[in-house]
Amino acid sequence: MPEPPDARCRRGPKSQELQARRTATVAGGVGSVLPVFTARAGGGIIEDVDGNRLIDFGSGIAVTSVGASAEAVVRRASAQLADFTHTCFMVTPYEGYVEVCEALAELTPGDHAKKSALFNSGAEAVENAVKVARSYTGRQAVVVFDHGYHGRTNLTMALTAKNMPYKHGFGPFAPEVYRVPVAYGYRWPTGAENAGAEASAQAIDMIRKQVGAENVAAIIIEPVLGEGGFIEPAKGFLPAIADFARDNGIVFVADEIQSGFCRTGQWFACEDEGVVPDLITTAKGIAGGLPLAAVTGRAEIMDAVHSGGLGGTYGGNPVACAGALGAIETMKELDLNGRARRIEEVMKGRLATMQEKYPVIGDIRGRGAMVAIELVKDPASKEPNPEAAGALAKACHAEGLLVLTCGTYGNVLRFLPPLVIGEDLLNEGLDILEQAFAGI
Template identity: 60%
Template sequence: MITQQRKLVTELPGPISKSLAQRRVAAVSSAVSGGSDIYVAGAEGAILLDVDGNQIIDFGSGIGVTSVGHSDPRVVAAVTEQAASFGHTCFMVNPYENYIELCEKIAEVTPGDFDKRSVLLNSGAEAVENAVKIARAYTGRQAVVVFDHAYHGRTNLTMAMTAKVSPYKDGFGPFAPEIYRVGMAYPYRWPTGPENCAEEAFADFVGQVHIQVGEQHVAAVVLEPIQGEGGFIVPAPGFLAKLVEWCHANGVVFIADEVQSGFCRTGAWFAVEHEGIVPDLITTAKALGGGLPIAAVTGRAEIMNAPVPGGLGGTFGGNPLSCAAALAAIETMEAEDLPGKARRIGEVLSARLTALATQFPQIGEVRGRGAMMAIEIIVPDGSKAPDAALTKAVVAACIRRGVAMLSCGSFGNVIRMLPPLVSDISLIEDAMDVLAEAFAEVLG
């Protein structure tokens, strides 16, 4: 059992981690990003145990995957039982019950009281790609509208949908056609101020789509209700509702990409609930599997049933081990009220980060919802110029102290916080103390 506390017994990274980093250079492609050089030997709850015996507070959750915590007992038991039964048949060849059971459960917890269907897949990018296929089959149209600062994946189609070139698209073109990008309702950086953001951003959206694409050609609008890799950008209040209304008026499928924000992370089961909207299709992954790879597209039955029979699927989609893990993870989310725990974590993070921003003017904005919080780091000269170098230095200082932090953002100047939703509040407080120490160290 790993105690739920930060504990350092060596400098970070330790000697065994350093030796593994050397082995990595000789065996792993340098194109796989390195993150930190701290190698994990075990994990439980919100703590990572590294190969040198250090205990590190996990503020990344494997990029939002382990929301139920590492080695959740329900997930471990369910996967163990399933593995002892069978591990793979391919649902398209020899089906099994827990695929159906998981689709039923996802239909129950996702927004909307209409008749729903799902398809199970392997990753968030695969879910987004299939959602686009489904929307095109349903509408008979080809164009897809996406937004600045978006991240939707690394496949050819989802690279085209992703906004940031480096490192996600650099050198990998040509990309899939019929993808059109419009401006994002980014309140902190909206030219005329956040109070005008929703109205003006929506007007820009309507104008750009009308002129550049034509409403009659649009199959889908795809948006993250809180943008993840782009910087944890929360759209201006009301912007999402205007988009959904426009989509319905123009026969366009609205797809909510909840791969990172879904399954309790924001203090609601899904981030769209904060805006009171119901998407036609919703893509999920990450936290759904409780640590195992699985993804889903879920939505209105008439849309989901539009592709030809056999048009959706894949060898490993809805693998029985992953289905078992997902069902167990959802059980934990319900039994332990993880939306409520996310809200409590969010209250603590918001208070501590807001206080930190008064101390360090380099923190330009504190934003997010629930346990999906971030700070945007700037040059404090009134220009709001992004400071990626300071961001990188603060993250590194946190890691040296035993808190695994992640950066993100189109400009590389955002520190994002995605702790497991089962984290003790004492760990959240400790991590915030470390973040304050890191800023003080780096800024001298």
């Protein structure tokens, strides 16, 4: 891959030409963070069609954790392409699908018997987890949490908390979805130290009174909330909710689509407090950039669905399965959990220094290479500052650093560098971020 960027990233003539073609033929509802068109990527660098180079702190939204052109992913997917691209697993199956399910049974939390079903996207995985839970329990209600994000299909929009841009104008949504508080420590009224116990008590009380525990098929939560702002639920919250689910025959679903596969320095984020979910949904980082998703869970729950009730024409595509096996091979060989923990150490150290200089940084949070800063207008009031988030992102982009925003209030900068990024390149990106703070 090319050397790191040494000049500003500007939209060149080739990107401008492609943007004009895009405007003519691509639906306006499909947005992009930057109007530059990628030519190649890998090793933490994106190069566009005009030769501009960006340091990548986005990883395609936590997808290319092993890099955007990982050798094992390319090797395995290329070999599979030469053999066959598709048969449909529901018509004539193939070994790659089975191998991915075996790997998921090995890697996901818990030592119980597990089974998986493979799909194409995170939203499909979440939707199918609901199907499985309803089939297993014979119940209908689904409980989700403030600030949660679970996808863009009709059901997963209902599960998602944020209106704009995910839900606005797209209703009516699927019924029997109930939302309860999450332990957002930075914004909890009585302080972060109380958030875990108080939020879990409130959530459980609301479920009992407003839904009835006996009516709940599934409780679904991201162990680290992604689009909502990289919120780590305060300690004790996840175990309390998982215990409540177990005691009431409710399927506890960990949505690890953004936080899974070494992203937080563990294979899965729910391992941090020893939570073992009944079902776990995965996608994004699973296959090195190829479209693949999974629902993995207790064998007796997964087997509750009648034959033919789960599937999809492209689910578990053989090329994507080969990519997943290459990605998992890379994660193991390079100890990407260890790499993620080192990225956290470097990033949080640098960000803490910035916070001392710039009080607009209200909070630094996240684990591994899933780190964010929440920006506020005043540290005392904690009033959200989305304007600062937008200005910082724009300044970083201009200087050759790709960063993403998120958060219910639009005031969070999130950092998702590839786990294979070099430390020099990581620090160079943080230098650009610090310069951006100095300029706003």
